[in-house]
Amino acid sequence: MASCKKDAEVPALNPVEINLPNTLSLSYGEQQQVALPASLLGASDIKIAISFNETANIQITPDSKLHDKLAKAVMFDQTAGKLTVNTLLLYPNGSVSSVNGSKIPDSYKITVSAKSAKENFEGKQTIDMKIRPSKLTVKGLDNQSDLPFAYVLHGDPANYDFEVPQAILTGATWDIANKSTLGTDVSYKGNQLQFSSTVGDKNKKEEKSYDVVPVLQKDGFTIASQTFRVVFIPQIKFFYGTYYADLNLTILLNQLHIALSNGYLSAVPTLYPEKYKSAFAITGIEKDGKVFSNKDGIVEMNSATGSVTVKKNTILTAGAYKITAKATTTTGLEFTTTLTLNMSSAE
Numbered sequence: 001m002a003s004c005k006k007d008a009e010v011p012a013l014n015p016v017e018i019n020l021p022n023t024l025s026l027s028y029g030e031q032q033q034v035a036l037p038a039s040l041l042g043a044s045d046i047k048i049a050i051s052f053n054e055t056a057n058i059q060i061t062p063d064s065k066l067h068d069k070l071a072k073a074v075m076f077d078q079t080a081g082k083l084t085v086n087t088l089l090l091y092p093n094g095s096v097s098s099v100n101g102s103k104i105p106d107s108y109k110i111t112v113s114a115k116s117a118k119e120n121f122e123g124k125q126t127i128d129m130k131i132r133p134s135k136l137t138v139k140g141l142d143n144q145s146d147l148p149f150a151y152v153l154h155g156d157p158a159n160y161d162f163e164v165p166q167a168i169l170t171g172a173t174w175d176i177a178n179k180s181t182l183g184t185d186v187s188y189k190g191n192q193l194q195f196s197s198t199v200g201d202k203n204k205k206e207e208k209s210y211d212v213v214p215v216l217q218k219d220g221f222t223i224a225s226q227t228f229r230v231v232f233i234p235q236i237k238f239f240y241g242t243y244y245a246d247l248n249l250t251i252l253l254n255q256l257h258i259a260l261s262n263g264y265l266s267a268v269p270t271l272y273p274e275k276y277k278s279a280f281a282i283t284g285i286e287k288d289g290k291v292f293s294n295k296d297g298i299v300e301m302n303s304a305t306g307s308v309t310v311k312k313n314t315i316l317t318a319g320a321y322k323i324t325a326k327a328t329t330t331t332g333l334e335f336t337t338t339l340t341l342n343m344s345s346a347e
Contacts, residue, residue, distance in 0.1 A: 043116035054109035061079035099220030102127035151331035154204035200232035
């Protein structure tokens with residue numbers, strides 16, 4: 001009897017390109033769909049398979065491994081003809097678990113296979129997918145800068161909240177990545193990051209800065225983070241008068257008597273420490289307790305020094321002119337003080 005081995009052999013399928021992106025780069029929390037070519041999906045018996053054999057199957061929790069997570073996060077939607085990726089079910093690459101020390105691989109290797117017996121083709125492609133941590137937004141700070149920062153006066157409360165999508169918060173816990181260097185100076189109360197009342201320079205005379213790295217973790221892996229800086233600065237003294245720092249002695253000169261109609265130039269105010277001096281402005285004037293419009297611009301302030309000028313005039317009448325001055329420091333903080341000019345006739 002003649003052998004029929006040759007007749008039983010299954011012919012090899014023709015190789016085809018799947019034409020998916022070679023790489024995917026996503027932030028944690030993003031969801032994405034990747035369409036498969038219509039030429040593949042046109043086959044009525046198309047079979048799509050997804051595997052993760054090129055990705056290390058590390059232990060995530062005592063009862064789950066990384067491939068378990070990948071199988072739920074990366075799926076093929078037969079109806080839509082698209083590969084769907086839900087990063088909320090995974091972890092940023094390179095993250096190390098604070099629970100068991102496992103490290104997420106530097107990328108996820110996702111192999112997509114397509115096969116059709118009727119159309120006589122098969123194809124395979126591996127996508128290199130990377131997920132980066134989401135970025136926390138610190139409320140009240142300029143989060144567009146590379147290093148968001150805040151200036152706080154010694155002794156003032158320094159508490160910070162974060163804006164985070166609810167989807168990212170679900171199942172996550174707060175932590176501080178560099179808490180070993182910060183000690184007990186910074187901690188969480190609920191979801192709020194708080195500095196203790198004893199932080200900074202104990203004498204409250206020198207600047208002291210703290211770089212803090214708050215993080216959100218899921219299963220011990222960091223899924224969102226942000227580094228920001230808080231600088232504690234000395235209490236600012238701002239007034240018209242003299243300050244003797246070595247004696248901690250303040251002499252106020254904010255009630256002055258000047259001749260009506262004559263021109264006048266005040267001394268510059270004290271802003272201590274002087275290195276924070278930036279800009280000055282008048283925010284309001286009252287005469288004898290009532291608002292004075294200063295429509296003629298007779299009273300002016302030097303924005304660089306804070307000194308007050310009263311132009312020689314015949315418009316002002318006798319009375320107490322209370323000038324409210326604002327100082328804006330180099331750190332962006334604002335302080336106010338007053339200077340009262342009691343004007344009376346020279347006679």
